[in-house]
Amino acid sequence: MSLLWLKGLLTRRAGRLLAASAGIALAVALLASLGSFLAASKATMTQRAAAGVAVDWQVQVQPGTEPATILKAAAGQASTVLALPVGFADTTGLQATVGGTTQTTGPGKVLGLPPGYLAGFPRSVRLLAGSLHGVLVAQQTAANLHVQPGDRVRLGRTGMHPFVVTVAGVVELPQADSLFQRVGQPTQSQPQAPPDNVVLLPQAIFTRAFSELAKTRPDLVSTQIHVRRDRQLPSDPSAAYTTVTQAANNLEVSVAGAALVGDNLGTALGAAREDALYAQVLFLFLGVPGAVLSATLTWAVAGAGADRRRQEQSLLRSRGCSGRRLLLLAALEATTVGVLGGVIGLAGAALIGRSAFGSAGFGTTATGAVISAGLAFLVGLGIAAATVVLPARHELAVATTYQGRSIVRRPQRPSWMRFGLDGLLLVGSLAIFWATSRSKYTLVLAPEGVPTISVSYWAFLGPALLWAGCAMLAWRIADLVLDRGKLLVAWVLRRFVGSVSTTVALSMFRQRRVIIRATVLVTLAISFAVSTATFNATYRHQAEVDAQLTNGADVTVTESPGAHVLPGAAAALAQTPGVRAVQPLQHRYAYVGADLQDLYGIDTSAITSATSLQDAYFQGGSADQLLSRLAHRPDGILVSAETVSDFQLTLGDQLKLRVLSGTSQQYVTVVFHYVGIVNEFPTAPKDSFLVANASYIAARTGDPSVGAFLVDTGGTHVGRVAAEIRSQVGTTAKVTDVNSARGLVGSSLTSVDLSGLTTIELGFAIVLAAAAGGLVAALGLTERRRSLAVAAALGASRQQLRGFTLGESGFVALAGLVCGALAGWGLSSMLVKVLTGVFDPPPAHLAVPWGYLLVVAASSAAAIFVASGLAIHRLRGHLQEDLREL
């Protein structure tokens, strides 16, 4: 009998089965795609984090320890690929005489590089001029000394004569921060900036220059063992971090404190694991609703056939079929639907992966792809069971044979409406949102050096409750309109469907459960699309803002420290083709108490002509308001919130700073007045800094020199303009552009990664929105084709028949789109706030992708109306068949 039943389902109820399978296929495809994508993203994050590290470990040999011992221990560590000793020595200063003038610098660092170092650690040095074979001078040092390859430099040695070397090349040290770190010291005690003056010597020359000094002043000469590790790391950044950190700890323990490990690879992976966790959070925030929506869609599809299934059950029961047997038949249907949907979904996911990401597994490992696919398939089977077997079981428990005949019952309001569950969910959502969006709240916690990381999954509850609450509220509103407002509905319909409007309105009122279900589904789909798309657009916008913030402007020309460039140089840059505006930006260092901070001097009236200042950069007012305050008080200064807190400042307080003069290189005391708080500023570091009027700083220090020029190109031809300026300024200044910064700020949780995630999301959102409207409308109308057939047989014109379908479709489309848009807006606002950790800086407002949303709305509405049109079209060809079924 089971096989006969299955055959009957496949031949007579193929549409219902296929529609339910399609819903499951969507859920499976979405979960499999996102799961594989997440696994692939995590692996990419690990690879990128590791690839960006020039020297994996810097093992600092402790005084009194023989470097060879540590070298042997480091080289003997499992997964060590290369270990080389690097000498570090302090120089009292450098001096060079070029073109008849002598330049002298302050103290610096000299490194001794063993043979094979540059080949073994290729990312540690980038050649700018000359050759890598011989003595190398850092770019800034070369600029300070005005030297180029072939020039001679005197290395000052404490208590000894200077050592003279000939420069072979000028290089950039891309990872100078980590190269000159204080190994083993906490972050707070790390130097503010790498040394200005650096010379790299071949090991033999280094030995000649500093071996004697090492004997007399061992505190000035030390050795580090630089280690390159095998990059065959676990694909998950967290696991990779644990592996690398444990190995570093193992090395430290094995040498019994004779060396400290500067674990650069671990640090990079530590940052990546936080990003990976954010990616996981995004997966949950953005992916799970899609899967829930697909499941709801399947439930609605199955629900659309519930009356017919009830009739079939009733008939079978009247023929003596047992309840157990009926459940078995329902399980058979669920399995068929689940397997079919699962297979289609996995095929769809593979297709998406291949077309969008070049690989069916989205670039993840075979194991990762199989696990994602397997889990998604199981979820598909679960959805099938929940949407087919459970309702059948429920019907068995409550339905009588008589009720089995019913098509339309007097609709009863769901019990949750009486208890106001929608209101409770919305209030609960807002309460949780309030609790989780307070300051100091962190969604993802990955403390440095601590292997455990955590996510506050509590925060998920806010958006989840909001989504559910909005869906229920949409149900309540639709119910209210169709019940209390049926006369209004009839009045509106009259202009479209004529005399049958009241009948249509009454029909909609009595069948409102089906209509409301479709409306809620469209609401959910649209809100999902709106929130996903808005979140994505906001993220992209903020990534752009972050890139601008990091670089300072479209193009930034940063002068070498010590260079004395006056604001007037902006005029020359402004002549470059493609440049719209140039603004000089003073950069000094100033002591706030004992704390050395960056101080930026700006022209408040013109700074925004070259860069954009977001309101989120400031506290206690908008960007315009804070700049205005600064403009009205020449000695005004904007400080960080941390400084305000540390020094208990209130607005108008006097602030005495010791500011480094560019000309005298001496600190002079300058009095400022605190006028506001600044959190972020173009080119400024993440920690504390100060912003003041450039003219005031110049007047008080007697030094108007500029640290950088911010160049606006209008966002176009950035690369070309940067190249042109680069050729103008040569090696005297560093020219960076926003395109390069974009790649830097997105090093891990990259815009590329998120765009992959949202490509899947946005694609599915359109499909779900269209399916939610179209599929449910089509199935609902199919289930009611007998009514349409009767109406046709009684003489209803095509226009009148269309009135019946258009009434329902119009209501579902309009109510669903409006409720969905409102819910989506609320959800977007909450998502952006809850996921604020992925934004840097936090957005001032939401970015709404109107074009995409119009496509979503149009596709949903079109699907609904096409389904209605097809229902009428189908009626023409199947009237006899439908009437025969009466």
Next chain:
Amino acid sequence: MSENVPLLTCTGVSRTFGTGHTAVVAVHSVDCEIPARGLIAVTGASGSGKSTLLHLMAGLDRPTVGDLSWPGLQDDDADPRAQIGLVFQGASLMPALTAIENVAFPLVLRGIADVAAREVAHDTMDVLGIVELAAKLPEELSGGQLQRVAIGRALVTQPRLLLADEPTGQLDHGTALDAMEVILGSAAETGAALLVATHDPVVADMLPVRWRMSAGGLDTDPSLTVRAGASS
């Protein structure tokens, strides 16, 4: 129009579903006329083509071959099909409408205002003795009540030809006879011609003229009526 003009004529009417070797001839070369005030029973086993013939007569379907026309119903350029009332096989009420809304529905489709249509429907239900069912939904009605409401819906437009397809097919014997009494009484009262397709000989015997369908063919031999009358 003269009462001698038949309401409906079929000449060589055939209806074939499908094509090629899967084609099914549901109605084959039917020739017949339905006179004004004619009361006819069409008998035949299930699948003999009765429903298809009624659908053709009601204008819901078109013959594949042959000519079908309604000479006695073509008044005032109006669609002759508007003068045909239909009682379908099984429950055919609009499930989302109450009994009175169902009865009024054909009038609403003809553009009559809702209130006026309800008044007429109420009168019709009153005649049929089912006014107390007015506010009930189809799911709240018994089988016999459903069929009475369906009859009311067929009569509300005061058709000149009433076509009933197995109107008692799903009713018990007593209820079936009651329903037929209602249909016959209504036809007599309005002067409408009546054609009832049924496989129930008892129901067929309630009508003076009997035609028989077999394998798509229609036998309208008057002797059939005599024989049937004799047998009853």
